[in-house]
Amino acid sequence: MSLLIAVSGWDEAPWIERFRALLPEHRIVTLGEPFDRREVHYVAAWKPPHGALAGLPNLAAIFSLGAGVDHLLNDPRLPDVPIARVVDADLTQRMSEYIMLHCLMHLRQQRLYDHQQREKIWQPDYSQAAARDIRIGIMGMGVMGQDAALKLNQLGFNVAGWSRTPKNFDNIQSFSGSEQLDVFLARTDILICLLPLTDATRGMINRPLLQKLARNGRLSGPILINAARGGVHVEADIISCLQDGTLKAATLDVFEVEPLPSDSPLWTMANVTLTPHNAAMSDPDFVAAQIVQNILRLEAGEDLLHQVDRGVGY
Ligand code: NAP
Ligand code: GLV
Numbered sequence: 001m002s003l004l005i006a007v008s009g010w011d012e013a014p015w016i017e018r019f020r021a022l023l024p025e026h027r028i029v030t031l032g033e034p035f036d037r038r039e040v041h042y043v044a045a046w047k048p049p050h051g052a053l054a055g056l057p058n059l060a061a062i063f064s065l066g067a068g069v070d071h072l073l074n075d076p077r078l079p080d081v082p083i084a085r086v087v088d089a090d091l092t093q094r095m096s097e098y099i100m101l102h103c104l105m106h107l108r109q110q111r112l113y114d115h116q117q118r119e120k121i122w123q124p125d126y127s128q129a130a131a132r133d134i135r136i137g138i139m140g141m142g143v144m145g146q147d148a149a150l151k152l153n154q155l156g157f158n159v160a161g162w163s164r165t166p167k168n169f170d171n172i173q174s175f176s177g178s179e180q181l182d183v184f185l186a187r188t189d190i191l192i193c194l195l196p197l198t199d200a201t202r203g204m205i206n207r208p209l210l211q212k213l214a215r216n217g218r219l220s221g222p223i224l225i226n227a228a229r230g231g232v233h234v235e236a237d238i239i240s241c242l243q244d245g246t247l248k249a250a251t252l253d254v255f256e257v258e259p260l261p262s263d264s265p266l267w268t269m270a271n272v273t274l275t276p277h278n279a280a281m282s283d284p285d286f287v288a289a290q291i292v293q294n295i296l297r298l299e300a301g302e303d304l305l306h307q308v309d310r311g312v313g314y
Contacts, residue, residue, distance in 0.1 A: 001025070001026050001027070001039065001041045002026060002027040002028070002029050002035060002036070002039040002040045002041065002042075003019055003023060003026050003027070003028050003029070003040070003041070003042045003043070003044060003295070004029050004030070004031070004035070004040045004042070004043045004044070004053075004056070005019065005028065005029070005030045005031075005043075005044050005045075006030075006031050006043055006044070006045040006046075006048035006049075006052055006053060007030075007044075007045065007046045007047070007048070007065065008046070008047045008048065008049060009046065009047050010046050010065075012030055014284040015044065015065070015284055015288060016028055016030065017284075018284045018285065018288035018289075019044065019288055019291075019292070022288055022289065022292040023292055023295070026042075027039065031048070031049070031052055037055055037056050037057070038057055038058055039058070040056045040058065040059060041058055041059065041060045041061075042059070042060060042061055042062075042063065042295055043056070043059065043061075043062045043063065044063045044065055044288075044291055045062060045063070045064060045065060045071075045072060046064070046065040046066060046071065046282075047071040048071075048072070048075070050074075050075045050076065050077060051075065051077045053075070053077070053078060053079055054077040054078075054079060056079060059079050059081050060081060060082075060298060061081055061082045061083070061084060061294075061295075061298060061304060062078075062079070062081060062082070062083045062084075063083075063084050063085075063291045063294065063295075064083065064084070064085040064086060064308075065086065065282050065287060065291075066085070066086055066091075066282050067085055067086050067087065067088075067091060067143070067144065067280070068085070068196055068197065068228075068229060068314075069083055069085050069196070069308050069313075069314065070196065070197035070198070070229060070231065070313070073308075073310065073313055082304050082307055082308075083307065083308040083310065084291075084294055084304050084305065084306045084307050084308065085306050085308055086282060086287050086290065086306070087143050087290075087305075087306045088282075088286050088287060088290055089286075090283050090286045091280050091281075091282060091283070091286070091287070092143055092144055092147045092280070093147070094279070094280035094281065095144045095147070095148065095194070095227060095279055095280035096144075096147045096148045096151045098227055098253065098275075098279040098280065099148040099151075099152065099192060099194075099225065099227065099279075100148070100151055100152065100155060102225050102251040102273065103134075103136060103152060103155075103157065103190055103192075103225070104131075104155070105251075105273070106190060106219065106223050106225075106249060106251070107129065107131060107134055107219070108128070109125060109128070111249070111270075111271075111273065112125075129218035129219065130156065131155050131156035131157045132156050132157070132158060133158075133217075133218040134157050134158060134189050134190060134217065134218060134219065135157075135158045135160070135187050135188055135189045135190075135214065135217060136149075136152055136157045136158065136159045136160070136188070136189070136190045136192060137159075137160050137161070137162065137184055137185065137187070137188030137190070137191050137192065138159065138160070138161045138162070138192045138194055139161075139162050139191065139192065139193050139194065139195050139204075139205075140161075140162075140163065140193065140194035140195035140196070140228060141161035141162065141163040141167055141174070141194075142163070142194070142196075142314075144194045144280070145161055145163070145192075145194040146161075146169070148192065148194065149161050149169070149172050150172075153171050153172060159171075159172050159173075160172060160173035160174070160175060160184060160187065160188070161173075161174055161175070162174075162175040162176065162180070162181060162184045163175075163176050164176060164177065164200075164312075165177075173187075181209075182212055185209065185212040185213050185214075186212060186213075186214060187214060188213050188214055188222070189213075189214050189217035189218070189219050189222060189223065190219070190222070190223045190224075190225065191205075191210075191213055191222065191223070191224050191225070192225045192226075192227070193205055193224070193225065193226040193227065193228045193232055193233070194227065194228050195228050195229075195232050196228065196229070196313065196314035197228070197229035197231040197232055197313075198312065198313030198314055199313060200312075200313070201231075201232050202231050202232065203231070203232070203233070203234050204232055204233075205224070205226065205232055205233035205234065205237075205238070206233070206234040206237045207234070207237040207240065207241060207246070210222070210224065210237065210238070210241045210246055210247055211241075211246055213247075219248060220248060221245060221247065221248025221249075222246075222247055222248060223247065223248055223249045223250065223251075224238065224247055224249075224250040224251070224252075225250070225251040225252075226250075226251075226252050226253065226254055227251075227253040227254065227279040227280075228254060229254050230252075230254040230255035230256040230257070230258065231256060233256075235255065235256050235264070235266070238250060238252075238266075239265055239266065239269070242269055242271055242272065243269075247271075248271065249271040249272070249273075250271065250272050250273070251272075251273045251274070251275075252266065252272065252273075252274045252275075253274070253275045253276075253277055253278065253279040254277050254279075255277075258276075258277055259276065260274070260276075293305075294306070
């Protein structure tokens with residue numbers, strides 16, 4: 001019985017090492033070497049090349065090496081077997097660190113003070129807002145969204161969330177569905193995207209949506225943080241909204257094309273902070289252990305944990 005590691009864009013060596021140590025009874029194979037396709041029962045994948053997982057007649061399950069599964073579901077030749085994704089406290093904590101960092105950075109105007117330091121300008125803002133003055137709106141109240149909401153709430157921000165299905169949390173206002181989206185946007189100063197990329201969310205964060213954000217907040221203009229997927233936003237709209245003041249600033253970890261092309265204006269815009277899709281990176285120690293636990297469950301006849309609903313795409 002084999003586990004196939006099918007990874008592109010990441011170093012596969014740590015994954016091979018962890019899975020070999022944790023699954024000594026299984027053969028661990030990779031796309032870069034010859035292997036018997038009939039022997040493969042499991043795949044652990046991150047952005048596998050399209051078609052690479054077709055023609056595995058005994059495949060029982062595919063494990064995403066990350067939280068998102070758009071990189072699998074966009075393969076027209078993906079085998080029709082159960083898919084499990086990563087739901088992991090370490091990954092969730094890393095995302096919340098990123099979200100808290102960037103909310104606080106925008107609140108406390110750190111990019112302005114970076115500039116002032118370089119120019120040797122001593123100029124405090126005597127009207128600095130406090131976290132309680134800022135209305136944060138999180139699109140996507142799943143594993144990542146809920147944890148970030150809780151931690152932002154503990155920092156003192158006024159937090160609301162928007163999801164597909166209704167939710168009920170202490171101290172966090174909940175909105176759901178397209179009918180409540182506009183009300184949610186109208187009370188939001190910092191919009192955070194933690195939505196999965198699906199047919200329903202593709203291109204959702206566009207100019208018409210950004211124009212609905214609050215314009216009466218303490219930050220003198222709305223701010224966007226997207227740490228989910230670039231396919232959920234329309235980059236040309238974000239750029240033009242940043243240029244004409246519809247958006248005051250943006251933090252972007254994810255892009256329509258990755259790596260971000262060198263001719264993208266986003267690289268050099270003063271009101272943009274960008275990071276190379278590393279808001280929350282999968283740690284092979286935690287993630288391989290979770291996948292192995294799931295494989296052992298399957299082999300014991302138990303249900304797969306964190307199974308994806310292919311119908312809704314996440
Ligand atoms: P999750 O638990 O599946 O949560 C997804 C949330 O989005 C749920 O609240 C869901 O609503 C909501 N949603 C989905 N489709 C929607 C729609 N059409 N309208 C409104 N709400 C919708 O996912 P997660 O673990 O929190 O991860 C979220 C995403 O973060 C991943 O899919 C991945 O793309 C991204 N991510 C990025 C990084 C990075 O480093 N940049 C790292 C990890 C994850 P319901 O609650 O009603 O189902
Ligand atoms: C990273 O982008 C993930 O989906 O885990």
